Amino acid sequence: MEGEVISLAFGGYGVVKKGKDVFFLSGALPDEIVDFSIDFKRKGVNFGVVKKIIKSSEARVKPKCKYFLKCGGCNFQNLNYEQQLIEKEKILKEILKKIGNLEARFEKPIFSKEYGYRKKVQFEINDEGKICFFKRNSNKLIEINECPVLSKPLELFLKRINKNNLKFFDAKNLTLYLSKSIVGRIETTEENLLKFWRNLKKISLKGLWLKPKKGFGKYLIKRNFEKYFLYHSPFSFMQINEEVNKFLIDEILNYLKDYNDLNILDGFAGVGNFSVPLSLKFKNVFAVENSKSNFYLLQRNKEDMKIENLNLINKNFEEVDLKERIDLILVDPPREGLTKGSIEKILSFLPEFLIYISCEPSTFARDLKIIKKFYSIEYIKLVDMFPQTYHTEAVCFLRKL
Template identity: 30%
Template sequence: MNKKYTGKKGTYVQLKIGQEILLTIKRIGINGEGIGYYKRKAVFVPGALPEEVVEVKITKVQSTFAEGRVKKIKQASDLRQAPSCPVYNECGGCQMQHMTYEGQLKAKEDIVRGAFEKYTDIGELPLRPILGMEEPWSYRNKAQLQAGTQGDRIITGLYAADSHQLIDIGDCPIQHPETNEMIAAAREVLELLSIPVYNERKRTGVIRTIIARVGFETGEQQLILVTAEEKLPRKKEIITELRMRLPKLTSINQNINKQKTSLIFGDKTETLWGKETIDESLGDVKFSLSPRAFFQLNPAQTLKLYNSAREAAGLTGEELVVDAYCGVGTISLWLAPDAKRVRGIEVIPEAIEDAKRNAEKSGIANAEFYVGKAEELLPKWVKQGERPDVVVVDPPRVGCDKALLDAVLKAKPKRFVYVSCNPSTLARDVAHLLKEYRLEWVQPVDMFPHTSHVESVASLIYKGSK
């Protein structure tokens, strides 16, 4: 007989590791896994789809939930399809290729809806239909793959989920074809010239990571070799061979990362050949991208995301806009033509310098950029009589700092625009703002088809606005 556990939220059956159960999947979780309930206990099952009946073997047990793997699909969903990628089940880079694209879009809407049900008391969520892609393949402008060896061959890929096994990735179907070509050429050249790959365990070798980026609008190509030491053997020959194989190549760079760390980049970057940056544009806004500069990975969907942010801002040309996590100024510069003034804030000095260059390159004169923390600068400006009409945030996955949210509540901008890459932290932060703000709408955008990630724009209006 299964034992029972009584917790704060009720009584749960105590499953055992290795136990086999029959489960009906109800929905998709935030990481793309199927979720079913066994006698009130949630069971997370990677690879299972809503409405499927599956035999599951339990692999992990916690007090309020369990995890398992599919042993057999007893009743398959109409949404199930064969993945396009030959290494989909091993790679871990995508989580939803086994689901039709229409099914993925619905699942992502449900993920956003579920997050708001968990963190807020909003009854009927004003959720707009998700903005998907007509052609959800070949959309990524940047490939970032670890280097390793397999016998005498150099391989490049991603680590399998929950392991340190490197899965060799060839033509990734969600990557722009040119980034696949650049990675393949770099691997071929390094193998030809016998350049040693870094061995993390022994801490020997040179090449750690290969990064390829392409400008969708400009066609410029940027290649970065991340190395474990400053000396790159046969540097001139590497440059010559790469240029022979990649006639469109614009920039070859070396980033040095000597640390024993999971972080990709080190602090020092050297341009080996070509331009220090590559050019790219979104609409009328132009950007110079240095090797370490952040730029949205899906340009086509970025336009939809930023247009939604512009709609939420409700600009008339008379507003002071504060962009609290401005990065290299992408959203700031997107909004600037419709605002009176835009002030971008970012803690990373290099990003602010990039933002200023991007503004100049785009001929935008009404955007200013400041190094600092928004939770400190925003109250300072309000005290000086510079109260923003609109505040925009695009924070990392952990969401906004509570001090920033409190600063916004004190500043009382008429509109608050939240661009989010994590539905859970979006819903949590919106819940904190609802005491002073009304949620007008939430617009999900599918920035990363075939993965479990979903971006959203939330439009909030100050309750005291006339």
């Protein structure tokens, strides 16, 4: 079938329309004319893939990875990076308009290096015990031996696993975290854990864990920043693009540069990624984190750096109760966005400043639609944590009306 691509949709698909039929095509770029096949139909939309490019986009580039369009990880390796940023911002604006009925001022995106940025990776394991990713648009697996979005040491480690023909029978997945060294966690049986550890240790893995208290070798990963450090573990949340994460922290600090006596509430603190740098500059930071493993490290990070004005709360954000006046709330929720209770909590404090960091445009738009009745949006910035993929992170700076 042949068609002209009119735009890109969230998910990284080129959109073709023929009469009433809509086609979402992997590998197709705006303004191209393509020959395509259809894989399946879902909710009235036909999903397919490009077979041949009849008229090519000027922004088209050669993908770096041999698994591109076979593996489900990347969507945009065929699109030059500058255009990726333009398209992601465009899609984000459309979603904000459609779901949130809002238009906002966008400032220049925070961008990343194009490849080699991932510091954390989850590999799936197939029935042959081999390292895989999910196939495109599927829950089937594809064996892999390279992944250029991984940081070099992680990609080399993947190659070493395959070169040594290591297999992980009866394991579901292997997650690796990189700082100076690599530590991992694996979903398998207790019996297998020791066997896998012996093999992985030989190719320089420093720790392998099944559960927080069951494993071998190194457990903590230390990430060094200019003025502080953060401990992580194979069970804690970690921003995977360290460089962009640093730019995002700088953006927040720069936005607040004229203030220093603020009381700040960080609603989804993780191990302290934002709370720690904010506590080094501002009067008081209240860091809320509901997961035990993240909270343990948040505590450890506070204690190791002896940060007295960092106050820790191991609760759901929805349940936080404070006597202090709060000047700024920062929220960085999971993809599901803010619950009704979280929005009510923000509005009960009604701080002067609100910063919302989001990794899911649809919930971001849904939440901002409610919040904008009480806050005006100063600006939004695309934060490109995940180049080559459709995943879209953004930060929104708001001020009380």
